[in-house]
Amino acid sequence: MMSVYGVLLLLFLVEITYEGSGASVTTSSTTAYTLGSELLYPYGSEVDKLSPPDDDGGPPLQTLTLNVPFFGEMYSSFYMNNNGFLSLKVNITDYRPPSQTVNYPFLAPFWSDVDNSQEGSIYYRQTNDSDLLVWATSQLKTYFRLYKFNATWIFVATWEKVMFHGAKTNQRNTFQVVLISDGKLTFALFNYMALLWPGYLSDPFALASLNNGTSNYTLPGSLTNSMTNLVTGSNVNVTGRWAFNIDSITIYFTETFIGKCNEIVTHHFTKINILMANTSHLHLYTFH
Template identity: 85%
Template sequence: MMIVYGVLLLLYLVEITQAGGDAIVTTASTTASTTASTTAYTLGSDLLYPYGSKVDYLSPQDDDGGPPQLTLTTNVPFFGEMYSSFYMNNNGFLSLKFNITDYRPPSQTVSYPFLAPFWSDVDNTQEGLIYYRQTNDSDLLVWATSQLKTYFRLYKFNATWIFVATWEKVMFHGSKTTQRNTFQVVLISDGKLTFALFNYEALQWPSYLNGPYALASLYNGTSNYTLPGSLTSSMTNLVTGTNVNVTGRWAFNIDSITIYFTETFIGKCNEIVTNNFTKINILMANTSHLHLYTFY
């Protein structure tokens, strides 16, 4: 009998290893259980950061609501300002200054900065859960640091704070279909640099009933970067796209007023680390993208 148990344990460990070389288990639990529906605890992978009821808080099951204002455990820079709190909404976005409850993504310029992996009329009152947490778990910090050093060619960076919000198998208001979306926003900072990861595991619906298509965007208060396909039926293609060579993941540097992604970050990184040259950024914005021109 002991031999049988030993073989089963070995097969279980092999299965976890094959599921993703970067899979980790946080110290909050010594076991991991998965079900066909909502999981109590989920292993990390190349895409989704660990989440679940064993490590996270649950956002209220509400149509257009969310948790109370979130007080951050450390001050974090976003878009050129330091923040000690922000707001999270069930409708798929974070608002940095005000509690915004609108289920409709903005169609014109607004006065507040936000981070929206999937702004639409999400409704988890019937099905789907929304998790969130702040953490300084040492294993997760090391993992996040390693990823960002690869994506942005960072020389000196060690994450000290992480925020993870996960929308798991959520539906839209009035939905009568089996379509569900699972996506995640991860914020990572060392107190000077801040990064956002938008992770898309499943996007089966691009808009709510008779409504506009969802918005995936980062807005600094004056200009925005909108992800490819956003506000169109191609929104669901974000699960197969990437800007960091990890399918379904989009990564951005968001501590300064300029939104950087991997192609434009190298100059900024050199400026911060070596201070051996002067860089001038000229930002040209249109309705859908930020265009960064750099002169040395």
């Protein structure tokens, strides 16, 4: 398997194999990729846009190529911030993550004082690449026991080897958020390749959370030194990956939390009442 940072320039028609839990899709392409890993979706300068080097800034408003449902509402745009989060309604530039529910919806794989003005790169793109859509669809059907779902839109944002503001060490974090939708169902993947620092000088620690504007779900270890354990944990049995169904006001996720987290709890969530393993543990997490 090629290193996550390796670059494979595809100048001729070659086969690419996307690998991941529940999916191994071999495709043909003439596109140049910086290959991801089994965890990270493909990213890099050959396919992505690059967020400007700015301590608390980010790229322009992202106008979506598909109207996408998030938390019970349809969206045609959202904001992306270098500090490790997506804001769905308003442009937030605060480097300090909220410690409680706020009145604006956001998706935060790692909200902290990220500073890419010195080191690190932040990539992003929307795509309807057919091979990637097949790969994503296969994964989600495995995670959420979906029968009728075919992804038509993907957004990928990757923070590669980023530091916190004023860092004096060589510690770097690499993480990713992937949004996948068919215009009716929407899913978010938080992928953690490397978390070597847990926040900005512990003031405060970083936040990993999904907030619908009235309430939120926070990942285990958030706002504590245990934030870095998300790399070894998962709720879909793929180390470093956390997956959520986020199109409705209710959030759903599946499988067993694994790894060194403050909360080790088994949850089995599904959009509809279908047969699943360990149905005695079938639960529904509703924002409240």
